[in-house]
Amino acid sequence: MAAAVGNVAEWYDFGIYSYLAAIALDRVFFPDAGSWAPVLTLATFAAAFLVRPLGGFILGPLGDRIGRTRVLSATVLLMAGATLLLGLVPSYGTIGIAAPLIVLFIRMLQGFSAGGEYAGALTLVAEYAPDRRRGFFGSWLEFGTLVGYTLGAGISALLITVLPQHELLSWGWRIPFMIALPVGAVGIYLRLRLEETPAFRQLMRRSPAMSTMSLRRMFGVLVTKHRPEALIAGGLVIAWNVTNYVLTNYVPTYLTGTLPSHGVTGTSESVSSTLQVIVMIAMLAVILFVGKLSDRIGRKPILLTGSLLLVVAGLPSVWLLRHGLAGQVAGLLIMGFTLLCFAAVTPSTLPALFPTFIRYGSLSIIFNIFVSAFAGTAPTVIGVAVTGTGNLDWPGYYLIGAGVIGLVATLRLKEPAGRALPGSAPLASTAELLNPGRTSDEVPIEDPSAR
Numbered sequence: 497m498a499a500a501v502g503n504v505a506e507w508y509d510f511g512i513y514s515y516l517a518a519i520a521l522d523r524v525f526f527p528d529a530g531s532w533a534p535v536l537t538l539a540t541f542a543a544a545f546l547v548r549p550l551g552g553f554i555l556g557p558l559g560d561r562i563g564r565t566r567v568l569s570a571t572v573l574l575m576a577g578a579t580l581l582l583g584l585v586p587s588y589g590t591i592g593i594a595a596p597l598i599v600l601f602i603r604m605l606q607g608f609s610a611g612g613e614y615a616g617a618l619t620l621v622a623e624y625a626p627d628r629r630r631g632f633f634g635s636w637l638e639f640g641t642l643v644g645y646t647l648g649a650g651i652s653a654l655l656i657t658v659l660p661q662h663e664l665l666s667w668g669w670r671i672p673f674m675i676a677l678p679v680g681a682v683g684i685y686l687r688l689r690l691e692e693t694p695a696f697r698q699l700m701r702r703s704p705a706m707s708t709m710s711l712r713r714m715f716g717v718l719v720t721k722h723r724p725e726a727l728i729a730g731g732l733v734i735a736w737n738v739t740n741y742v743l744t745n746y747v748p749t750y751l752t753g754t755l756p757s758h759g760v761t762g763t764s765e766s767v768s769s770t771l772q773v774i775v776m777i778a779m780l781a782v783i784l785f786v787g788k789l790s791d792r793i794g795r796k797p798i799l800l801t802g803s804l805l806l807v808v809a810g811l812p813s814v815w816l817l818r819h820g821l822a823g824q825v826a827g828l829l830i831m832g833f834t835l836l837c838f839a840a841v842t843p844s845t846l847p848a849l850f851p852t853f854i855r856y857g858s859l860s861i862i863f864n865i866f867v868s869a870f871a872g873t874a875p876t877v878i879g880v881a882v883t884g885t886g887n888l889d890w891p892g893y894y895l896i897g898a899g900v901i902g903l904v905a906t907l908r909l910k911e912p913a914g915r916a917l918p919g920s921a922p923l924a925s926t927a928e929l930l931n932p933g934r935t936s937d938e939v940p941i942e943d944p945s946a947r
Contacts, residue, residue, distance in 0.1 A: 498686035499617045500640030502572050505683035506613045507644035509579035512672045513541055514745040515652040519765045520669040524587045525596045534753050535879045543600050544607030545872030548864040551611020556860020557711045564620045565690040571613040572687060576680020578605040583673025615859035622847035623693035628791060628914050634844030635787020645744055646776040653769035695852045714857045725849040730866040731905025735803055736838035737871030738898035742891055743831045746875035754882055760818050775832040786840035794913045795841045799906040802837025806899025811892030848912035
């Protein structure tokens, strides 16, 4: 729960920018850019992904050296602080070009934090979960992510509904960013109370010298010993996150700005945000059941289903968005169900590809490189392609390409369900979790032998 609630805070902070991009931020920070204002706003969103690999390279290996919980507490603190600052930036009309430049810098801080967050949360949950229930526990992590996105979309939809546009543009858009402070405080509090994972404690008792392993050494082990696993992980990350960012980051702009500018009936900003919330709530209702199902039938059948849906239904789901409200609901539900196939089981799949001593670092590097290169940039690339060519089918082409990559990666994957994590002792029940012991002032002793 601490990992999931921390994830709520992290991805609420990271996601609200995209929900407000086509609603307010393009006019607040790029008022003179004309039809390119949405593209520039999305480009500022994508800038965070340029820094995510740096965060992964620094924070991931650090988590393998000093522990998962310390790094994860720091990522939530950094994200909450950066998001609060984003809500305080003056508009373009007040300080000119300095406004979007400050936003760009803050988005980079958020990207650095995100670089160490998600892979660490994956590692934490996987190392705590019993082997035969890892799919169920892993799905809680994405449950938290979806709650964060839903919270951001819901607050944005509420503001659009109750505030006149001039008030939304003058001060209303700042409210979601201000809410980051209490949400982040809860996440920080819970994570600071976490004990270190059993797998990491076992590693430190067996091989305490691992705490001094250099980044170069860790990267060398990853490249020479685990290259096939790295490529499989990268393929799954691409399929999963291209779907995610097309649905959550590009589709709102597509419905409210791109379609009307090309003479096609889109939808209003309030309806678009409401549709996003409906899809997220539908996913929340079933994601834990899909995660639990993967513990029974395996991860591969569900991942294959998601990949095939991208290939077969990627383009039709985009076509449906251009056919009124009923078509938009259907298209979004197709995308949402496809995303669900990845979101429910990939959190329990990726950590099982790497051993304990390089798990956090490997996942951080691989996840952030592939997300930054292929997924986080998808909204911007698609926006440029649609604006430059006038072809409204580009989102569908992107989804099909992601599905092909997902198919290849899944077919190469060895079924991880029900197996112990590499480098960890089998864990049949949470009752077998090691208790690290505590000092007189209730501070966990991570190595009981050092008591």
